[in-house]
Amino acid sequence: xxxxxxxxxxxxxxxxxxxxxxxxxxxxxxxxxxxxxxxxxxxxxxxxxxxxxxxxxxxxxxxxxxxxxxxxxxxxxxxxxxxxxxxxxxxxxxxxxxxxxxxxxxxxxxxxxxxxxxxxxxxxxxxxxxxxxxxxxxxxxxxxxxxxxxxxxxxxxxxxxxxxxxxxxxxxxxxxxxxxxxxxxxxxxxxxxxxxxxxxxxxxxxxxxxxxxxxxxxxxxxxxxxxxxxxxxxxxxxxxxxxxxxxxxxxxxxxxxxxxxxxxxxxxxxxxxxxxxxxxxxxxxxxxxxxxxxxxxxxxxxxxxxxxxxxxxxxxxxxxxxxxxxxxxxxxxxxxxx
Amino acid sequence: xxxxxxxxxxxxxxxxxxxxxxxxxxxxxxxxxxxxxxxxxxxxxxxxxxxxxxxxxxxxxxxxxxxxxxxxxxxxxxxxxxxxxxxxxxxxxxxxxxxxxxxxxxxxxxxxxxxxxxxxxxxxxxxxxxxxxxxxxxxxxxxxxxxxxxxxxxxxxxxxxxxxxxxxxxxxxxxxxxxxxxxxxxxxxxxxxxxxxxxxxxxxxxxxxxxxxxxxxxxxxxxxxxxxxxxxxxxxxxxxxxxxxxxxxxxxxxxxxxxxxxxxxxxxxxxxxxxxxxxxxxxxxxxxxxxxxxxxxxxxxxxxxxxxxxxxxxxxxxxxxxxxxxxxxxxxxxxxxxx
Numbered sequence: 020x021x022x023x024x025x026x027x028x029x030x031x032x033x034x035x036x037x038x039x040x041x042x043x044x045x046x047x048x049x050x051x052x053x054x055x056x057x058x059x060x061x062x063x064x065x066x067x068x069x070x071x072x073x074x075x076x077x078x079x080x081x082x083x084x085x086x087x088x089x090x091x092x093x094x095x096x097x098x099x100x101x102x103x104x105x106x107x108x109x110x111x112x113x114x115x116x117x118x119x120x121x122x123x124x125x126x127x128x129x130x131x132x133x134x135x136x137x138x139x140x141x142x143x144x145x146x147x148x149x150x151x152x153x154x155x156x157x158x159x160x161x162x163x164x165x166x167x168x169x170x171x172x173x174x175x176x177x178x179x180x181x182x183x184x185x186x187x188x189x190x191x192x193x194x195x196x197x198x199x200x201x202x203x204x205x206x207x208x209x210x211x212x213x214x215x216x217x218x219x220x221x222x223x224x225x226x227x228x229x230x231x232x233x234x235x236x237x238x239x240x241x242x243x244x245x246x247x248x249x250x251x252x253x254x255x256x257x258x259x260x261x262x263x264x265x266x267x268x269x270x271x272x273x274x275x276x277x278x279x280x281x282x283x284x285x286x287x288x289x290x291x292x293x294x295x296x297x298x299x300x301x302x303x304x305x306x307x308x309x310x311x312x313x314x315x316x317x318x319x320x321x322x323x324x325x326x327x328x329x330x331x332x333x334x335x336x337x338x339x340x341x342x343x344x345x346x347x348x349x350x351x352x353x354x355x356x357x
Numbered sequence: 358x359x360x361x362x363x364x365x366x367x368x369x370x371x372x373x374x375x376x377x378x379x380x381x382x383x384x385x386x387x388x389x390x391x392x393x394x395x396x397x398x399x400x401x402x403x404x405x406x407x408x409x410x411x412x413x414x415x416x417x418x419x420x421x422x423x424x425x426x427x428x429x430x431x432x433x434x435x436x437x438x439x440x441x442x443x444x445x446x447x448x449x450x451x452x453x454x455x456x457x458x459x460x461x462x463x464x465x466x467x468x469x470x471x472x473x474x475x476x477x478x479x480x481x482x483x484x485x486x487x488x489x490x491x492x493x494x495x496x497x498x499x500x501x502x503x504x505x506x507x508x509x510x511x512x513x514x515x516x517x518x519x520x521x522x523x524x525x526x527x528x529x530x531x532x533x534x535x536x537x538x539x540x541x542x543x544x545x546x547x548x549x550x551x552x553x554x555x556x557x558x559x560x561x562x563x564x565x566x567x568x569x570x571x572x573x574x575x576x577x578x579x580x581x582x583x584x585x586x587x588x589x590x591x592x593x594x595x596x597x598x599x600x601x602x603x604x605x606x607x608x609x610x611x612x613x614x615x616x617x618x619x620x621x622x623x624x625x626x627x628x629x630x631x632x633x634x635x636x637x638x639x640x641x642x643x644x645x646x647x648x649x650x651x652x653x654x655x656x657x658x659x660x661x662x663x664x665x666x667x668x669x670x671x672x673x674x675x676x677x678x679x680x681x682x683x684x685x686x687x688x689x690x691x692x693x694x695x696x
Contacts, residue, residue, distance in 0.1 A: 310652065311650040314616050315617060351614065352613035352614055354614060355608050355614045357600075357604055
């Protein structure tokens with residue numbers, strides 16, 4: 020029964036991927052990673068330039084998953100309560116309070132998109148920290164739960180004016196940080212310019228098959244995946260070595276060009292981070308019709324689940340994307356399995 | 358003793374008488390008339406530079422008109438010591454070849470006379486190949502009259518084997534002196550080349566068999582892994598150990614940890630391994646079953662281990678720049694067994 024369930028859901032997942040790939044072209048790898056995060060029940064931080072299709076991508080996924088979709092723009096004057104409620108004077112001349120984006124969909128909230136998260140103040144990050152970790156919120160003397168919610172946030176790494184660096188504790192709540200870049204393929208780039216179907220995002224997203232997945236069943240099915248896909252002792256040892264290499268890269272002979280490795284890493288991957296990496300790797304194995312995790316499954320999610328958790332010396336923070344990528348590639352090359 | 362002395366005396370007398378008789382025989386015979394005999398002599402190429410031991414050959418063609426015939430017994434005798442004024446001249450006839458051709462009115466005789474020089478001197482001295490007398494019989498006369506015909510002598514010079522006054526012969530070595538040796542250098546060169554080819558062939562054979570590490574590039578990671586795999590037991594643990602050795606060798610050869618998802622980069626870096634691309638993919642499939650799928654049927658047995666050993670040997674051949682043998686047949690059987 021479990022095998023059949025796994026196969027059926029896999030078919031749904033691949034259908035969702037295929038549908039989203041029709042709407043957002045040239046982003047097959049990010050789409051696979053977001054699918055993985057959805058089934059691993061992890062929050063996603065999207066990193067990329069303006070206008071590369073991040074919002075369209077999320078809206079497409081939301082339509083495929085079903086459930087509520089809410090969005091908020093990060094600004095320097097955004098306060099935590101702006102996420103929870105807003106007040107206004109009604110037609111009756113009296114003050115009214117209505118639910119903010121977090122509370123508007125109630126328990127059915129499935130995707131919460133925080134646009135330009137690094138423009139919001141640390142107070143907002145702090146609120147989000149709790150919501151992401153516990154999927155609950157205390158407001159109006161009541162505990163609100165969002166059991167099916169996944170947070171997608173995006174940030175622009177290039178622009179630094181009027182931005183706040185997301186603290187490492189908040190970054191660690193995200194399962195993945197996925198780079199979204201402009202496709203390299205000339206045909207795709209040309210299509211994005213001249214194909215009129217990309218001009219109207221609302222109409223484009225509406226072409227996508229709705230409710231391919233049932234958002235309220237994802238939590239329980241995610242548990243099924245995690246319990247079904249195995250990790251052998253050899254794989255566990257390999258993952259452990261990867262983790263240790265993020266903490267003590269010199270012990271594994273890891274080097275990054277023009278970087279003093281003795282000073283680079285202040286903190287390696289966290290236990291939560293490695294646990295999330297294995298969750299994502301299990302989902303990747305399931306998507307590839309395997310019953311056990313292999314090193315290749317870990318590699319498929321390694322950069323995206325670990326890079327944003329590493330804490331570097333401040334002197335190297337400006338180059339963190341480039342250094343993290345080189346360091347993690349070097350770790351994969353240095354650690355053997357078996 | 359007396360008997361011996363008597364025998365020696367008798368032999369000496371006979372020899373002396375024989376010489377006397379020969380001299381008398383030719384000295385008193387009349388010369389044949391001119392026009393009866395015509396002669397052509399092919400003398401040696403040069404008339405100087407001969408020394409002790411050298412052989413000089415005269416090719417003589419004598420045509421005798423009929424009714425005169427050659428008394429063949431008058432031909433020179435091989436080994437006969439020639440004397441001049443009672444002294445041995447030191448030039449002996451060492452070989453004689455004779456043949457004749459009869460025609461209607463004449464007979465042609467081909468006489469090849471080879472003389473060997475047995476004398477020498479401290480300075481160059483004149484010498485001569487002696488003249489020889491032939492006897493001719495006039496068959497038309499009633500009393501069978503005999504005539505003589507003289508083959509002329511031929512003058513040449515005998516050279517010393519060293520410069521006069523030299524005590525140490527080694528200081529005056531000459532290319533013209535002593536026996537001429539055959540030139541063995543082409544044969545020696547050929548022998549050297551063949552020995553070199555043999556040595557290279559033997560080294561190549563040892564290299565390919567590759568059991569040891571005392572030749573260059575024989576201590577490669579796959580050569581070491583191959584030695585370990587050959588000793589592995591035919592159990593699931595043995596296969597696991599063998600696969601582990603192969604992973605180590607692949608990582609060592611690549612310079613980084615090799616997985617199925619970076620195999621293409623490895624093949625681009627080491628094109629020699631492209632010959633076994635399919636086998637590499639199969640190895641990673643086998644490794645996945647062995648190490649990462651706890652519930653998979655663990656391949657075990659002699660056949661899988663033999664396949665791993667052969668695959669390792671293929672990798673070793675690739676490592677050495679050789680083109681490995683195909684494993685397609687063994688691969689199929691191993692896959693069936695694993696399935």
